[in-house]
Amino acid sequence: MEEYSDKALLQQFEVEATRPHAFNLIVKKYQERLYWHIRRMVVDHDDANDVLQNAWIKVWNGLAKFRSEAGLYTWMYRIATNESLTFLNKKKKKFLIPLADIENQLSQSMEGDVYFSGDAIQLKLQKAILSLPEKQRTVFNMRYNDEMKYKEMSEVLGTSVGALKASYHHAVKKIENFISGD
Amino acid sequence: MNTNKENSDEIRKELEGIAPRLSKIEKVNPFEVPDGYFDNLPRLVSDRINEASTAHRAAVRTLTFRWTAVAASITLIAAFAYIFNNTAHLDDNMDLAQLDIEEIADALVDEGAFTVEEEDLIELLIMVEEGKQSATEEKESDTNEIIEYLIDSDIDLTTIIDELES
Numbered sequence: 386m387e388e389y390s391d392k393a394l395l396q397q398f399e400v401e402a403t404r405p406h407a408f409n410l411i412v413k414k415y416q417e418r419l420y421w422h423i424r425r426m427v428v429d430h431d432d433a434n435d436v437l438q439n440a441w442i443k444v445w446n447g448l449a450k451f452r453s454e455a456g457l458y459t460w461m462y463r464i465a466t467n468e469s470l471t472f473l474n475k476k477k478k479k480f481l482i483p484l485a486d487i488e489n490q491l492s493q494s495m496e497g498d499v500y501f502s503g504d505a506i507q508l509k510l511q512k513a514i515l516s517l518p519e520k521q522r523t524v525f526n527m528r529y530n531d532e533m534k535y536k537e538m539s540e541v542l543g544t545s546v547g548a549l550k551a552s553y554h555h556a557v558k559k560i561e562n563f564i565s566g567d
Numbered sequence: 568m569n570t571n572k573e574n575s576d577e578i579r580k581e582l583e584g585i586a587p588r589l590s591k592i593e594k595v596n597p598f599e600v601p602d603g604y605f606d607n608l609p610r611l612v613s614d615r616i617n618e619a620s621t622a623h624r625a626a627v628r629t630l631t632f633r634w635t636a637v638a639a640s641i642t643l644i645a646a647f648a649y650i651f652n653n654t655a656h657l658d659d660n661m662d663l664a665q666l667d668i669e670e671i672a673d674a675l676v677d678e679g680a681f682t683v684e685e686e687d688l689i690e691l692l693i694m695v696e697e698g699k700q701s702a703t704e705e706k707e708s709d710t711n712e713i714i715e716y717l718i719d720s721d722i723d724l725t726t727i728i729d730e731l732e733s
Contacts, residue, residue: 405613412609420605424598434604441612442619500599507597510589530594532578554585561586 388414391457398448408445415458418531419465425526426469428515430500432476440468455540463541466523473519506564513563517556524549525556 389397389410397407419440424433443464451460501508514522520542527533527541535546542549583590 408616409609409613412612416608417605420600420608421596421598430598430600437608438612438615442615445616445619500601501597502599504597506592507595510592511597528578529582532575534574557582557585557589561589564592565588 395448395451395457408448411444411448411457412441415461418458419461422462422526422531423465423469425514425530426466426523427472428511429494429498432472436468436472437465439472440465443468455537459537459540466541470519470523509564510560513560516563517559521552521556521559524552525560528553529557 394407394411394414397403398411400407416437420433420437423436423440424430427433427436440461444461447464451457501511514525517525523542524538527538528535533541535549538544538549539546544552579590
């Protein structure tokens, strides 16, 4: 499939007649990257699917007014991040789960998840990641898995580069300690 | 945005410096998706957007109707207050709480409430109708802005609709 530039897709989106087609192409271009980002945050596939679809609706509603200097993907990545964090907070409130226990629950659900194929080391690593506070986990995933630059992370999270470096450092140290245990 | 080699190397070196054990773990994606998930997703997204657009239009209609109903109720109350203020000739000893609507209407007719002020009443109703139309147009525009705000602010639209309809 021919892959259009973001600029070309946005130009097509501006024209009402080609808007649905352009949006479809945007979804196809970015759906996997956004899905994996969300999946790593919410863990469960069904939850990730719901969050991703909600994020795409937000993108559809906001795209006509999109004027970000940061770029289309950064903007969508920010929406996906916010949707994921909102989902996790709602889940805590809905099931009256104490803040510290949601990660335990996600960790347990991962063990029986048919869509988790990692070995013992991977399972331990994922549990270590889930033991991090939400924001720290987000920062870790962005840097470790998505290999984002601090500047890009700063644009997504609205946090200073210095604070992000510190947060990533703390997160990595905690994970190192977790996997070194036993 | 994603990796170029230079950035990957920088991240790897940074990780080796902080966490030697973690840096030795192979980076693999341990999660999977159902077969054909990404092939079907664009269509699912498209369906959801169409549903959301329908819900959005329904919410606008519902909110507009509610505002109109509130405006009409206030108008009705104001009209009754106006009539009662100008026809205070009922028997002072009459206990209104014990009368039904028909008895009150009979009493008003007997007292000439509608004959004396018919023209004023018609004029009032015309003014009310004109005001209602302009208020409805104004409210429809406001309502659209409210909906946009609620959607942008991540407030669950379906919950709002449920609340309004309950």
